[in-house]
Each structure stands twice: as C-alpha cells, then as structure tokens.
Amino acid sequence: MRRTDRLFEIIQLFRGGQLLLGRDIAERLEVSLRTIYRDIDTLVASGVPIEGERGVGYIMREPVFLPPLTLNNVELEALHLGVKIVQSSKDAQLADAARNLLIKIDAVLQGSHHRDKPLAGLRVFSFEGSAPLEHLGIIRRAIREQQILNISYVRLNGVKSKQRIWPLQVEYWGNAWTCTAWCELRAGFRVFRIDRIGACAITGDVFKQTGGKTYQDYLQYVKDTG
Secondary structure, eight states, X not given: OOHHHHHHHHHHHHTTOOOBOHHHHXXXXXXXXXXXXXXXXXXXHTTOOEEEETTTEEEEOSOOOOOOOOOOHHHHHHHHHHHHHHHTSSOHHHHHHHHHHHHHHXXXXXXXXXXXXXXXXXXOOOOTTSOOOTTHHHHHHHHHHTEEEEEEEEOXXXXXXXXXXXXXXXXXXXXXXXXXXXXXXXXXXXXXXXXXEEEEEEEEEEXXXXXXXXXXXXXXXXXXXX
C-alpha cells in the first residue's frame, strides 16, 4: 500500500470518533507500529485534528473537511435522495443537519442543469403519524463516545424493565429505529426499539471495545445462530 493511500485509510478509521490504539491500526493496515506512529505524526503536522499519545491511544475530535467533489447525475440523485430521507427522520438533530446540508447543496447547484432535470423525479414522504424519537440523539452520542446508558424499556407484552447497556449501533428499518447493544443484565446482545425506551441517561461510565461484545461480534452471532 502506498503511503498516501495508508494515510487516507488512517483518517477513515478515525472518522468513527472512537479511541484507537496504534497497535490496532498497525494490525489493520498490516504495517509496523513504528510506521503508524510516523504516519500519525505526519497527519498531525499537516493539520489533521488527531489527539493522543503513543501507548495511550488516539482520537479525532473534529471533522476533516472533504476536498471539492465532482458528481455525475446519478451520484447527485443518490446524494440528494439520501439527505432527503435523513431529513424526514424523527431525530430532530439529524433532520436539522440534513436540512442545512440541502441548503448548501442547492446553493452549489444554482444555475446548474442538474437542478431541474434529474432531481425533479425524486420525492420523499415521511410517516407523519410517528412521533419524534427524543432519545435517538443521546444514543448516537453514547455510541460515538462509548458511554454506558441506563434505560427503562417497555416490551411488546407491556412488561417494563430497567437495563444498563453498551450501545453499539443504531439501525433504521423504514418504519422503526432500533439500537443494538450489549446488555449487562442479560450478559448478552439485545436489540431495543427506540420508540419503546421510556427513559435514557448517560451514566458517565465508558465501555471499551471488548472481544465478544462488539457490533462485529453481534453480526457474527446472528450469522451463526440464524
């Protein structure tokens, strides 16, 4: 792998907002730990907002701006449609971000033939009857920061319970949002419908990516038991 390609891959790994150890990055990219240290020093010197130190770990707390993009008609349709779908979501923070992004996209496209032709055939209709998901923003933050959550939950049969969970992933199924998590009470993976979460609070406790308790482990578990 060329060094420029490796530097790009390192930035992509940091986009998840999680603390990464140098040795984990080295194993992922199949290079030496010393090489990764040099690469991170290079990225920091070039202005990439990576924080941390050797032996402790690194994290990127600020976004990296994308270079100018040239989009063809189909790519533009995909981008516009995807942003419109996010705008119709019941997460107020995501919806506002999508709305602002559409304004920026439209500002760039003003006077372009793209504005009238391809996008005219695309519309997104939201589910007006569904209520906003007040806890979705908290859950997304907890996933980014690897924060343990205390939640109260109501099952389909009406049974209520309190759980302490490690949120791993949020999924959108078209008419429902779910959160896949490691549940401390059950000592296993659980999938919670977010609209059935009655209360949700960040505990201040941080969980680590532990073998057997990651989202990749969940996917393997589903594959093995499905």
